[in-house]
Amino acid sequence: MYRFLLSPRWLGALALTLVASAVMVLLGNWQLDRYRARTEVNERIDAGQRMAPAPLGDALRAPTGGAGTVGPAPAEDKVWTRITATGRYDPTNTVLVRGRTVDSRVGFEVLTPLVLPDGSALLVDRGWIPPAPGGATAQPSVPAVPTGDVTVSGRVHESESGGGAVDRRDGRLETRRVGMPRLARELPYPVYGGYLLLDAQTPAADPVFTAVPVGHTNNWQNFGYVVQWWLFAGMALFGYGWVARREARRAAGLGATGAPLDRAAEPTPSPSV
Known part of the structure; x- marks a missing residue:
C-alpha cells in the first residue's frame, strides 16, 4: 500500500x-x-x-601600556559586576555620547575619566543629561566635577561595538558609541578596557544627572x-x-474514515452510440 x-x-x-x-x-x-x-x-x-561593591581590580585588569592605550576587556562573567574606585576626575577630557535615550528623551551620556593614583584612568559614565535648547545634538551644559579625591561605585560595562568616529567639537570629545579603543587614543593616559555606569559617588553627584538605566535582555x-x-x-x-x-x-480505494469507497454509487458512463 x-x-x-x-x-x-x-x-x-x-x-x-x-x-x-x-x-x-x-x-x-x-x-x-x-x-x-x-x-x-x-x-x-x-x-x-x-552585591556590595568590589575593588576595581576584581573585575577589570589594569592597563599596562602607555598613554593612549587600552587595557584588557572585562571577562564575560565580570560584566555588570559592581565595583568601587577612588581617584580624581579630569573634566578637560570629558566625553559626550550623543543620541542616548532615557525615558523616551534623546540627550547625552557624560563620561569623565577618573584618574587613579597609578596614572591610569577609568571612564565613568556620570549619567544622562538633556541637550541644550536648539535640538537633540546641541551640546549640553555639563555640571562641574567635584574637586579632590572622588570615590565612585557602579557597574562594569563592556566596550560597545561599532565605536564610530570620535570628534572634538567646541573643545569637547564627542562620539556616538562608547568604543574604548577609539576613545583611549584621544586620552593622555592608559585607560581601562571597560567603563563604569555610576550608581553612587562621594562627594555626591550633581542632581541634574539621570542615572542610566540597565535594561534586561x-x-x-x-x-x-x-x-x-x-x-x-x-x-x-x-x-x-x-x-x-x-x-x-486513495490508491487502495479507501475513504477518509477507512471504509471502502462505494464505486456502485458512481454514475455509469453512457455507452457510445
Whole structure:
C-alpha cells in the first residue's frame, strides 16, 4: 500500500522534508543558545544590583601600556559586576555620547575619566543629561566635577561595538558609541578596557544627572523562536506523513474514515452510440 513512497518523486519529497526539518531544528537550537546566554546576562545584572561593591581590580585588569592605550576587556562573567574606585576626575577630557535615550528623551551620556593614583584612568559614565535648547545634538551644559579625591561605585560595562568616529567639537570629545579603543587614543593616559555606569559617588553627584538605566535582555523572545522553529519542524514531518497516508488510502480505494469507497454509487458512463 505504501510502495509508492519508493518512487523518485516521493523519495525526493522525503529528502526535502528531512533537510528542511533538520535546518529548522538547528535554528531552534541556535535560538536556545541565545536564550541561555541572554538569561545569564540578566542573572548577572540582577546579581550586580544586589552585591556590595568590589575593588576595581576584581573585575577589570589594569592597563599596562602607555598613554593612549587600552587595557584588557572585562571577562564575560565580570560584566555588570559592581565595583568601587577612588581617584580624581579630569573634566578637560570629558566625553559626550550623543543620541542616548532615557525615558523616551534623546540627550547625552557624560563620561569623565577618573584618574587613579597609578596614572591610569577609568571612564565613568556620570549619567544622562538633556541637550541644550536648539535640538537633540546641541551640546549640553555639563555640571562641574567635584574637586579632590572622588570615590565612585557602579557597574562594569563592556566596550560597545561599532565605536564610530570620535570628534572634538567646541573643545569637547564627542562620539556616538562608547568604543574604548577609539576613545583611549584621544586620552593622555592608559585607560581601562571597560567603563563604569555610576550608581553612587562621594562627594555626591550633581542632581541634574539621570542615572542610566540597565535594561534586561529580552530572552523570552528567543525562547519563543525556539518553540516556533521546533513546531515548524514537527509540522513539516507531520505534513509529509499526512499527505503520504492520504495518497495510500486513495490508491487502495479507501475513504477518509477507512471504509471502502462505494464505486456502485458512481454514475455509469453512457455507452457510445
